[in-house]
Amino acid sequence: MKGEFGSLWVWRDSRVKDRLSWYYSVATNSMPAKYLICKRVPVDPSVFSMDIDGLWKEYEHSLTRFLALWDDVRRGRVKISDMQVVEPNILDLLLAIVKGSLRACNFCRWQCRVDRLSGGKLGACKLEAESRVSTFFHHQGEEMVFRGSKGSGTIFFTSCNMRCAFCQNSDISTDRFNGSIATPYMIALMAYKLRLEGCHNINWVGGEPTIHLHSIVEAIREMSRFSIKRASGIGKDLFMIKPMNADMPYEYSMNASNAYHGDEFNAPQLWNSNFFMSREALNILRCIMDVWLPDLKFGSNRCALRLARTPWYWETVTSNIKQIHEWHEDTVIRHLIMPGHVECCTKPVLEWVAGNMPEVLINIMDQYRPENYCDPCSPNYDPAYRDMARFPSDEEIYEAYRYARSLNLNFEIITFEKRIS
Numbered sequence: 001m002k003g004e005f006g007s008l009w010v011w012r013d014s015r016v017k018d019r020l021s022w023y024y025s026v027a028t029n030s031m032p033a034k035y036l037i038c039k040r041v042p043v044d045p046s047v048f049s050m051d052i053d054g055l056w057k058e059y060e061h062s063l064t065r066f067l068a069l070w071d072d073v074r075r076g077r078v079k080i081s082d083m084q085v086v087e088p089n090i091l092d093l094l095l096a097i098v099k100g101s102l103r104a105c106n107f108c109r110w111q112c113r114v115d116r117l118s119g120g121k122l123g124a125c126k127l128e129a130e131s132r133v134s135t136f137f138h139h140q141g142e143e144m145v146f147r148g149s150k151g152s153g154t155i156f157f158t159s160c161n162m163r164c165a166f167c168q169n170s171d172i173s174t175d176r177f178n179g180s181i182a183t184p185y186m187i188a189l190m191a192y193k194l195r196l197e198g199c200h201n202i203n204w205v206g207g208e209p210t211i212h213l214h215s216i217v218e219a220i221r222e223m224s225r226f227s228i229k230r231a232s233g234i235g236k237d238l239f240m241i242k243p244m245n246a247d248m249p250y251e252y253s254m255n256a257s258n259a260y261h262g263d264e265f266n267a268p269q270l271w272n273s274n275f276f277m278s279r280e281a282l283n284i285l286r287c288i289m290d291v292w293l294p295d296l297k298f299g300s301n302r303c304a305l306r307l308a309r310t311p312w313y314w315e316t317v318t319s320n321i322k323q324i325h326e327w328h329e330d331t332v333i334r335h336l337i338m339p340g341h342v343e344c345c346t347k348p349v350l351e352w353v354a355g356n357m358p359e360v361l362i363n364i365m366d367q368y369r370p371e372n373y374c375d376p377c378s379p380n381y382d383p384a385y386r387d388m389a390r391f392p393s394d395e396e397i398y399e400a401y402r403y404a405r406s407l408n409l410n411f412e413i414i415t416f417e418k419r420i421s
């Protein structure tokens with residue numbers, strides 16, 4: 001059951017395994033992903049005629065039932081194979097809520113309240129209702145717990161709700177027409193292909209995935225219906241997603257043993273996000289994400305405003321991270337060391353983690369490189385960011401690590417594994 005991924009040396013360290021135990025169990029298929037548990041949580045069919053407030057009220061009740069069932073499954077008191085799949089279930093309810101929310105979009109902290117279904121006025125993300133995927137592929141650059149031996153099954157969505165001047169994916173994040181339109185079924189097919197090819201998780205990223213919440217919820221509902229019985233029909237549809245597959249022309253072999261819990265398609269869901277989302281979005285994701293990868297970049301609103309044109313950054317992102325911590329969710333925080341920002345960003349971020357969740361895994365990343373508006377060789381270069389047009393110095397990087405060590409943070413294995421292994 002453990003396989004190559006479960007036998008990786010990184011899992012022998014209890015500081016990692018204990019913090020990511022649910023994710024590990026789903027990745028190795030010994031436990032079902034949360035979305036498979038959702039399929040066993042019934043919802044009263046009459047609620048679908050309610051307005052959005054009524055749907056949220058019903059969700060509060062369903063969430064209590066979901067959490068109780070999840071706890072029973074985790075503790076081995078219940079096997080989902082002994083339970084009936086029900087319809088409508090909590091996934092249908094989540095979908096109704098996100099579709100309803102598109103009429104006055106509140107997915108992220110901007111709270112634009114624009115109607116993304118009828119078009120017209122656009123919000124800060126510049127998106128209407130359709131979602132575009134730039135590429136999907138086996139990502140070999142993520143943390144070992146996510147890339148494992150076969151890669152993290154990454155699906156890159158276009159556009160973003162922040163404006164980081166140094167964005168390393170600016171082609172994707174600033175161009176809302178990048179990539180191709182992908183329906184929820186096509187997105188589910190991408191997840192299916194990646195998982196059967198051995199990817200250890202489905203990595204929702206961009207740009208920013210939050211702004212595509214409706215498409216992702218629907219894609220997860222689609223994949224919740226994938227089973228061994230449907231495999232040949234699904235296989236015939238895979239041609240639809242070929243243009244977005246960045247692994248081409250290399251073809252990984254597909255193996256059902258990578259991807260099933262019982263006879264149901266199983267894949268841990270990884271939320272790889274800037275966490276500048278609304279509390280409503282976070283509540284929706286609670287039932288369907290198995291592991292979280294929040295980015296805590298700026299240590300002050302002043303820096304967030306100047307470097308990412310993002311107001312309310314600190315209070316929004318820290319309160320969202322604090323919330324998933326209070327929910328006892330499996331989490332790895334990322335922090336990028338930026339040149340000239342150790343005192344104003346890195347240290348406050350590390351102090352906040354130490355003060356609020358010192359045991360949580362954190363990756364303190366040293367790979368900042370000047371890109372986009374900060375890259376003097378780019379046509380986009382803006383001299384206003386000339387202080388960001390360099391790599392962080394060795395002294396800055398060592399100071400960040402020294403400080404994290406002095407705070408006793410749980411960062412060394414996750415941060416240094418590429419050098420250790």
Ligand code: SF4
Pocket residue numbers: 105106107108109110111112113114122123124125126127161210211
């Ligand atoms: S996702 Fe965020 S930025 Fe986009 S319309 Fe909704 S609230 Fe605005």
